[in-house]
Amino acid sequence: MELNSIPYIASWSSSSSCFYYSYSRCACRGTRDGKLVTKASAAGRKRAADSVCSQLSEQGTEDSISGPRSSWRIRRRDLASAILLPFLIPRVNISIAAEIYDASIIRSGVRSVLTKGKAAGVLRLVFHDAGTFEIGDGSGGMNGSIIYEVDRPENIGLNRSIKILRKAKEGIDNVQKVSWADLIAVAGAEAVALCGGPEIPVRLGRVDSSSADPSGKLPEETLDAASLKTLFSKKGFSAQELVVLSGAHTIGGKGFGSPVVFDNTYFKVLLDNRPPQTSSKAGNGMAAMVGLRTDWALTEDDECLRWIRIYAEDQARFFDDFRDTYIKLVDSGASWRTA
Template sequence: MTLSSTAAFTGRFLPCDATRAEPRRPRCPRVRCCRALPECFDGERLETPSSSSGSSSSSSWDGSSYRGPYGRRAFLASTAPLLLSLGASSRSLNSNASPEYAPEGETDLTSIVRAELRKVLSKAKAAGALRLAFHDAGTFDMNDNTGGMNGSIILELDRPENAGLNRSVKALGKAKSELDKVQDSVSWADLIAAAGSEAVALCGGPFIPVQFGRVDASSPDPEGKLPEETLGAADLKKSFSEKGFTTQELVVLSGAHTLGGKGFGSPVIFDNAYYKVLLERPWAAAPPTGPSSMSTMIGIQSDHALVEDTECLRWINIYAADQERFFDDFKKAYIKLVNTGASWRDA
């Protein structure tokens, strides 16, 4: 099978809630799966023949209420090979899939990449994978059109701002090695962008569609392009503006800090706790210095600065009150982030 290099994550997690239908006769042992359950690993929907009246039965598809000439045992015997086959296919591709959610409408390339990422990612590794994506894409500069989502981060791991990211690169390297065995259309930039998306979804956040087809850089990006942790709100807004991002996008992308060990709720749950903690300003009532002070335990200086800016505070209040709005806006901003500055293969 030829896999498209421009395939995209187009799926969406949906509860595994199958609509069940009874076959018309036992020699047509087909089941219907309406929501791309893990058992239907390729997303194909197996439809049952409709009755002459056009109505469907509400009976369980296990054949318990079938009253045909062949009887229930014959029906179960005829369906067993199909069910075993589907189960085996599910285990081979979705051994690390969430039992509660499954993507719908995935392309072949998307399924392959996500399956490999689930083998190397966990909730404990999610913050590192998301940080890796931000640090690769965050070097973009509109003034000289350098940086962006180009995979150059793997050449920049010795820089102080990238400390600790070698562990995430090592984990993704295992997935990259496996992917390279079956096809060569997934670049480092693609894989890092997809890993950030998978990290968010793995921790309960929105599923973010990520397009494939980026070209990797052959040299490191210029130094000093990432926003510094000590910047105040005005300088943060200026830095993001030079990358093509608005104040609203600055605030919503900063919500990624909800993952990790900086005190914004659970380190392995992607939610809007980041904004709620910012509004509480717990560092304000703590001693300003010392290794165990509250100001060093919750967030970084740039996080604290956001809540002191009127324009940023407006968005912090919105996202603290509305998690779904946060999810929707984060998804849009993340897609923009991982596409910014990227070079693409010809279709």
């Protein structure tokens, strides 16, 4: 879908005493005393106004040529114009129009560049941008700083996902400005939905950071379950939330089922192929080939294992909990625009 064809959707005032007409460049007939005339903020509304005004002007010209016989027709059309224009051209509350965030525009822009094969990389981008958050000092979080951090070892390969979203951002910015933080948060949610996962609503209005977040905030692939739980607790996440977020590995190239289907296969594979000696270092062949060290480490912790079993048996529960935890992830530590 071409972004140029996406209409700007404003928020209309519900007050009957507040009509703001957009007459574009057309000099329409009729009285506008006491009305505030503003220029349309979107091409679609300009074209609608121009079309209406052009038709009315042409009719007036035609009537004037026909002479006095049609003077009554002119007055009738003037009256019709005054009555109909408020309904033909929606009113805009200009005090907030400049601050409008239309999520559908961002989603459409993301969908124009996103495929199932690119979904896992985009979702990983979310985790690496938002995953730097820590409660103690309030640093990190979903702030778009990942665009300054792609050269770090833990972020290898994320430049491809940034390049994909940059293309979307250029098109979206032509319609309404979007921060990297909002764009990445929405893109991750779209990646999940595109692969068959839950629909995730994303609040908009995040402010981007102008510099990189501190390094060393993301979990290393060599951590055991106890270390993972400690690390995630510093970010405000429980053992349950650690497990449910890890379920995102169900897509991508880590070997948990189809790389383009978001489901609960991740948990089923962990259960069916759990290392027999309760040590992922001594795991069987499947454990050696599938996933990361941290994935199998979750099966060594009783609390984490309990949630793995729950999600392996109940995909709907996994979807519900993943949606809620994703929202918490992309909101934690974010800075928000103020009105």
